[in-house]
Amino acid sequence: MNSSVHHLFREQTAGKKKRERTRGALLDSAISVFASKGYAATKITDITNHAELANGTFYNYYDDKDALLHDVAIGLAVEITSGIDAELQALIHAPTRVTLATARCLQIARQKPEWLRVLLESLFVVPEMQSAAVKYLRQDLELGIEQGHFTIEINLLLVNQILSLIRTAAIVDPQMSDITIQRTCEGLLRLLGLSSKKSANLVARVFKVHLEHCDA
Amino acid sequence: MNSSVHHLFREQTAGKKKRERTRGALLDSAISVFASKGYAATKITDITNHAELANGTFYNYYDDKDALLHDVAIGLAVEITSGIDAELQALIHAPTRVTLATARCLQIARQKPEWLRVLLESLFVVPEMQSAAVKYLRQDLELGIEQGHFTIEINLLLVNQILSLIRTAAIVDPQMSDITIQRTCEGLLRLLGLSSKKSANLVARVFKVHLEHCDA
DNA sequence: ACAAAGATTGAAATTTCTCTCATTTTTGAG
DNA sequence: CTCAAAAATGAGAGAAATTTCAATCTTTGT
Secondary structure: OOOOOOOHHHHHOOOOOHHHHHHHHHHHHHHHHHHHHOOOOOOHHHHHHHOOOOHHHHHHOOOOHHHHHHHHHHHHHHHHHHHHHHHHOOOOOHHHHHHHHHHHHHHHHHHOHHHHHHHHHHOOOOHHHHHHHHHHHHHHHHHHHHOOOOOOOOOHHHHHHHHHHHHHHHHHOOOOOHHHHHHHHHHHHHHOOOOHHHHHHHHHHHHHHHOOOOOO | OOOOOOOHHHHHOOOOOHHHHHHHHHHHHHHHHHHHHOOOOOOHHHHHHHOOOOHHHHHHOOOOHHHHHHHHHHHHHHHHHHHHHHHHOOOOOHHHHHHHHHHHHHHHHHHOHHHHHHHHHHOOOOHHHHHHHHHHHHHHHHHHHHOOOOOOOOOHHHHHHHHHHHHHHHHHOOOOOHHHHHHHHHHHHHHOOOOHHHHHHHHHHHHHHHOOOOOO
């Protein structure tokens, strides 16, 4: 049906024993089904059908849907952040770091729309997702304040406001066009205290330098 | 159990015929139950029990939960916006209008936490809520651009970003303390292009002039 | 006060999932 | 290839909701 569907977990478990491969199939199917029907509306049999497994097989691996979402979310988070983290290594300018991280995150959402949708749902079901996101962000925010770029106070509300801008992009424009990514980055920088002009300039520059060969 | 529960719809239908009064009871109970258990987890019988009606009575009024949420959301939206709208009549300074509207909206969320929680859930189930919110906001955004205060481009993404800041306040701080309201207003103004300093000053001023006798 | 229309009731049929487990099939180490 | 262990199966019991509807009660206009 959709040749662009990715199989993160099946790839990760390709060479391993049957048990791990089946688990991978369940996790990949969970991503597809959670993304298309929403977590709440998903039934266990939706997932096992999609994975072409018997309904009972699910219970050899997980106690319930929540436990499955937990593993899916952790897996996705590790996959996404490890790549972005590596790319940011050399960057010391906090606004650039934040912009690039956000843009990369949203670009992944374009290539793999299901991933971000599932991750965003997991924020409210898997508590450790929230705190992991907060931890990552806070470092760059502190850096930006030290550097004098961000003229705001760091608090839990602000961090959640930032996450909500990313969430909003995914909801308003599931296709995640370049313009949506840029506007989201600009909005984020304005939220952190940069002027409209500086935000627009920085986003333009970051796209030119780091993202020009990555268009949809 | 909770003397602070409001009965918007029962009040609205007090003098009317039985049919309308029962509908009002269902709507008020729906607000309570949706807010306390969440929309997805709410069963029809939760609502009829809360309204002290037989389970079958629900089906004399609505086909399903969605139809009920629709009526609840419309009713709440009208109630909230009409009050705020009246207060904003005389104000012509767009940033002040936006700040005051946001602050009032969040103050209502403090007094009637159930209302905002239900409204926010409805944004993704009742499509016309989204467009109604957009219509209201857009006027003030255009005004602010004309006045030279907002240095942004109006688009669907921006409007949803604004709504998401309000949503975030409700999620992060359900108590809706004054500090959360202020930070949300400030973040909103920064998102619209005001500097951190101007945002903080304006919010302080608006709270002093319009909101000083309204503390929790 | 009366009766027809309108509204409510709650037991029971129906639907929809979850979860178990005895049985069958597959796997992979020797 | 063999066979014990591992994994998968899917029918069905059980739990939890939804929905229907014939019977009953309440309202309201006259």
